[in-house]
Amino acid sequence: MSAPVRFERCRGVGVITVDNPPVNALSTGIPDGIMEHLRRGFDDPAIAALVLIGAGRTFIAGADIREFGKPRDPEAATLRDLIELLEGAAKPVVAAMHGNALGGGLEAALGCNYRVGSPGTRYGFPEVKIGLLPGAGGTQRAPRLIGVEPALEMIVSGDFVASQRALSLGLIDAELEGDLREDAIAFAERAAAERTSHPRIGSPPADRSKLSEGYFEDYRAKIAPRARGLFSPFLCIDCVEFATELPLPEGLQCERELFEQCLASPQSKALIHAFFAERAAAKVPGLPKGLAGRPIAKAGVVGAGTMGGGIAMCFANAGIPVHLVETSEEALAKGLATVHRNYERSVAKGRLSEEKMAERRDLMTSGLSLGELKDVDIVIEAVFEEMDIKIRIFEELDRVCKPGAVLATNTSSLDVNEIASATRRPEAVIGTHFFSPANVMRLLETVRGGKTSDETIAAVMALAKRIGKTGVLVGVCDGFVGNRMLYGYLREANFLIEEGAFPHQVDEALVEFGMAMGPFGINDLAGLDVGYRVRKRQAASRPKHLRYSKIGDTICEMGRHGQKTGKGWYRYEPGNRTPLRDPEIEALIVEESKALGIARREVGAEEIVERCIYPLINEGAKILEEGIALRASDIDVVWINGYGFPRWCGGPMFHADSVGLGKVYEAVCRYHESQGPYWEPAALLKRLAGEGKNFADLDASAASA
Ligand code: 3H9
Numbered sequence: 001m002s003a004p005v006r007f008e009r010c011r012g013v014g015v016i017t018v019d020n021p022p023v024n025a026l027s028t029g030i031p032d033g034i035m036e037h038l039r040r041g042f043d044d045p046a047i048a049a050l051v052l053i054g055a056g057r058t059f060i061a062g063a064d065i066r067e068f069g070k071p072r073d074p075e076a077a078t079l080r081d082l083i084e085l086l087e088g089a090a091k092p093v094v095a096a097m098h099g100n101a102l103g104g105g106l107e108a109a110l111g112c113n114y115r116v117g118s119p120g121t122r123y124g125f126p127e128v129k130i131g132l133l134p135g136a137g138g139t140q141r142a143p144r145l146i147g148v149e150p151a152l153e154m155i156v157s158g159d160f161v162a163s164q165r166a167l168s169l170g171l172i173d174a175e176l177e178g179d180l181r182e183d184a185i186a187f188a189e190r191a192a193a194e195r196t197s198h199p200r201i202g203s204p205p206a207d208r209s210k211l212s213e214g215y216f217e218d219y220r221a222k223i224a225p226r227a228r229g230l231f232s233p234f235l236c237i238d239c240v241e242f243a244t245e246l247p248l249p250e251g252l253q254c255e256r257e258l259f260e261q262c263l264a265s266p267q268s269k270a271l272i273h274a275f276f277a278e279r280a281a282a283k284v285p286g287l288p289k290g291l292a293g294r295p296i297a298k299a300g301v302v303g304a305g306t307m308g309g310g311i312a313m314c315f316a317n318a319g320i321p322v323h324l325v326e327t328s329e330e331a332l333a334k335g336l337a338t339v340h341r342n343y344e345r346s347v348a349k350g351r352l353s354e355e356k357m358a359e360r361r362d363l364m365t366s367g368l369s370l371g372e373l374k375d376v377d378i379v380i381e382a383v384f385e386e387m388d389i390k391i392r393i394f395e396e397l398d399r400v401c402k403p404g405a406v407l408a409t410n411t412s413s414l415d416v417n418e419i420a421s422a423t424r425r426p427e428a429v430i431g432t433h434f435f436s437p438a439n440v441m442r443l444l445e446t447v448r449g450g451k452t453s454d455e456t457i458a459a460v461m462a463l464a465k466r467i468g469k470t471g472v473l474v475g476v477c478d479g480f481v482g483n484r485m486l487y488g489y490l491r492e493a494n495f496l497i498e499e500g501a502f503p504h505q506v507d508e509a510l511v512e513f514g515m516a517m518g519p520f521g522i523n524d525l526a527g528l529d530v531g532y533r534v535r536k537r538q539a540a541s542r543p544k545h546l547r548y549s550k551i552g553d554t555i556c557e558m559g560r561h562g563q564k565t566g567k568g569w570y571r572y573e574p575g576n577r578t579p580l581r582d583p584e585i586e587a588l589i590v591e592e593s594k595a596l597g598i599a600r601r602e603v604g605a606e607e608i609v610e611r612c613i614y615p616l617i618n619e620g621a622k623i624l625e626e627g628i629a630l631r632a633s634d635i636d637v638v639w640i641n642g643y644g645f646p647r648w649c650g651g652p653m654f655h656a657d658s659v660g661l662g663k664v665y666e667a668v669c670r671y672h673e674s675q676g677p678y679w680e681p682a683a684l685l686k687r688l689a690g691e692g693k694n695f696a697d698l699d700a701s702a703a704s705a
Contacts, residue, residue: 002525004020005018005019005033005036005037006055007040008039011185011189012046012047013051013185013188014188016038016053017053017054018052018060018574019056021063023060023061024054024060024061024105025061025066025404026060026062026079027064028067028076029076031077031079031082034082034108038089040650041452049091049092049189049191050094050191051184052094052108053184054097054105055345055363057099059095059098059117059121060108061101061102061103063103063128064069066276069269078136079136080256083107083110083111083136084111085384085576086108086111087111087201087299091192092198093114093374094112094188094191095116096116096176096184096187097109097116097118097172098180099120101117101124102125103134103138105136106124107136110137110138110141110142110201111141113171114188116173116176117180118175118176119163119164119175119177120163121166123160123161123163123171123574124154124158124161125138125158126158126160127158128156128236129271131265131267131268131269131270131272132259132263132268133155133232134343135256135259135260138155139155139239139243139251139255140251141609144205144239147206147207148206148207148210148211148240148243148244152236152240155222155236155240156237163175174187179538183319195679201248202461202584203247203248205243206243206244208244208245211406211504213323216240219237229648235261235262237257239251239254239258242255267648268395269658270647270649270655272656274647274651275384277633277636277637278470281472281634282465284473286685287457288619291458292459292462293456294406294454295407296377296459296463298322298375299315299320299376299378300323300324300325300372300373301322301323302381302383302393302397303326303381303481304324304331304334305331305335305383307326307382307410307434308382308383309335310439311380311438311439312335312339313339313342313360315363315467316363316364317360317439317467317468318467320363321364322365323365323368323373323376323674324336324366325368326368332368334368336364336366338363342439343357344357346498370397373397374400374402375402375470377406377407378406378460378463379407380409380410381397381407385413387418392420395422398422398424398425402466406428406432406460407423407429409429412429412479413478413479416449417429417449417450419449426450426451427451427453428453429456430449430456430457431448432460433446433447433480434469435642436489440583441641441642442468442469442470442641443482443641443642445470445480445481445638446460446461447476447480448474457473470637472629472634481620481623481638481640482705484623485616487619488616489613490521492611493506493612495675496607497589498589498593498596499593500593500601500602500603502581503570503585504579506608507579509608509609514646514693515646519612520568520579522687524563524569524572525563526562527562527563528552528568528569529561535553546678547676552601554592567582569582571584610671611671613652613655615678616639616652616670617653617685618681621684621695622682622684622686623635623692624695624698625683631702632698633695633696633699635651635652636650636654657695661685661688662692666687669681
């Protein structure tokens with residue numbers, strides 16, 4: 001194994017290479033290694049300049065996130081020590097960047113005299129996405145180097161900046177198109193030969209003379225809606241404001257204190273959990289190593305409704321040709337018109353160029369016969385949630401599709417095994433449950449049937465990554481992971497309104513908890529008829545002794561299907577999506593309580609949150625017991641990316657761990673007593689609570705098994 005930091009002399013330039021795969025993170029020992037070689041270069045009279053570069057596919061992607069929260073070796077040098085040494089360097093140092101130069105990696109580069117990069121390099125401070133702020137001088141040096149406004153935008157959004165933009169901002173001094181190492185060495189040689197002094201980010205505060213009056217206050221107000229519930233974006237702004245007021249050493253001190261606050265916050269722990277959970281979800285235990293699955297060169301989609309059209313867009317957006325099939329010209333034209341409208345909206349908003357839109361539209365073909373799908377590598381069926389229709393389609397797909405093609409269904413709750421049994425190749429059948437709008441939502445629940453082959457799973461998990469989705473592998477059950485958990489959440493929301501709350505109170509309490517929207521608002525957005533159809537299908541098998549709220553059905557039968565009909569749980573003014581309380585619905589709810597013999601009572605926000613969130617956890621535990629989800633963290637990924645669960649709470653299972661499983665179990669038992677059988681505690685929850693363990697322990701022991 002090669003050393004994680006190497007030194008080579010090339011003519012009069014010392015090249016320090018960080019080789020710490022996969023992303024050259026600044027793990028313990030790496031700053032020491034870089035510092036040792038820097039000193040060696042400073043001391044060697046034959047060396048006139050130094051280059052800092054990354055091995056493999058990237059420059060340094062930041063501090064090692066895995067080490068946060070763990071005890072650190074007090075003897076080991078820190079990133080801040082490294083940057084201090086760089087800033088005091090007697091010889092010019094050039095950061096040569098490719099791949100990603102992120103967080104602490106970019107901060108180290110800011111400590112160098114020169115920054116150069118390959119054309120495709122991405123630069124950024126993504127710390128805010130894991131609840132932190134750039135804590136090794138990024139908030140102080142970036143505004144001094146590139147100006148307050150662009151620096152603030154980079155630091156608060158966490159978004160990456162492309163190479164050309166980095167060049168125009170002055171974040172890098174040059175874009176080097178040839179061999180980065182060679183060109184950077186030549187750049188360093190020239191700098192050493194031609195100049196006696198080398199640029200350095202100075203101590204005076206960043207220039208605020210061009211900022212408008214109240215600039216930082218306005219910025220705080222501007223980001224407030226998208227940063228709802230979040231802690232670190234506001235501390236990022238504080239830090240940049242310090243950079244405009246304080247000399248560098250004092251600014252660095254303030255930044256350090258605020259960084260420590262972020263690091264100690266529950267939010268950063270939850271967001272870091274979410275970061276690793278998403279990466280863990282991509283790994284499927286048991287799949288043969290290196291199995292890539294069939295490459296997808298062309299796709300087919302059956303059904304051009306909202307979901308089908310959105311799924312076709314996912315393929316076209318990723319550059320994959322896609323053929324869309326409908327049953328009538330009219331339905332096809334309608335579906336394509338929606339797709340085109342979506343693209344045009346993106347162009348109008350400046351998110352997509354005319355040229356890219358044309359390219360994407362050109363990748364889409366369409367027709368009226370399933371026979372046209374004979375050459376696709378994957379077909380995704382996205383028609384009505386009716387088993388009979390799906391069975392007929394899969395029988396036909398089995399006849400027409402080429403051997404080895406993946407046959408996928410976008411069902412959100414139906415039995416994938418039953419669908420697979422309509423074919424002679426159940427190994428090729430899999431569920432791909434997209435979320436609406438499919439071209440926007442990141443979650444892809446990938447449903448493994450009893451006979452789905454490893455190749456099919458590998459192909460779909462790879463496809464998920466390629467089309468920019470977070471794939472989570474789940475097993476077959478009614479509603480899979482996400483919707484199965486949703487049943488309990490919505491059920492309790494409905495019971496709460498029978499008992500005394502109104503829809504807006506339930507929604508407000510859950511939005512206050514952190515959910516992107518409340519259950520009634522989201523129902524209206526998604527369309528009430530979808531859930532109604534599922535409930536009708538389940539009616540025959542629903543145990544009659546169990547409590548059932550029929551208000552949702554009544555509302556649907558009144559023709560109130562949510563936002564699309566202007567009325568649902570709320571009413572809507574034409575052209576406005578703001579939910580407004582509707583006296584007609586509230587009267588109906590009061591009437592229903594009376595009919596049920598329930599004396600309405602005040603229902604507090606705490607009860608609303610417990611009654612809706614704890615069933616998620618209890619059901620999640622049952623899902624784990626049954627092996628429907630592979631990990632508790634996969635459930636978190638599903639709920640964060642598909643259901644608007646606050647990422648900064650880490651997902652329902654991480655949230656349960658944070659609350660304490662003992663406390664959650666005790667509450668579930670209490671509600672079991674008062675509310676009855678729906679609240680039957682999961683055996684796993686009981687066991688973990690009894691053992692003083694949590695879901696993270698379960699995942700850790702499964703990973704090490
Ligand atoms: C920081 O720098 C703090 C400082 O300001 C102040 C300090 C005082 N550490 O995403 P991928 C792993 S905070 C450890 O699948 P991609 C990742 O878990 C840090 N591990 O690849 C995965 O492991 P595995 C600021 C990391 O090509 C593997 O690398 N920096 C780190 O799609 C591949 O990752 C960030 O927040 C890390 N920093 O994307 C950058 N980064 O194979 C966060 C990645 O075992 N990282 N890993 O599952 C990213 O945004 C993406 O990983 C990146 C590559 C764009 C780099």
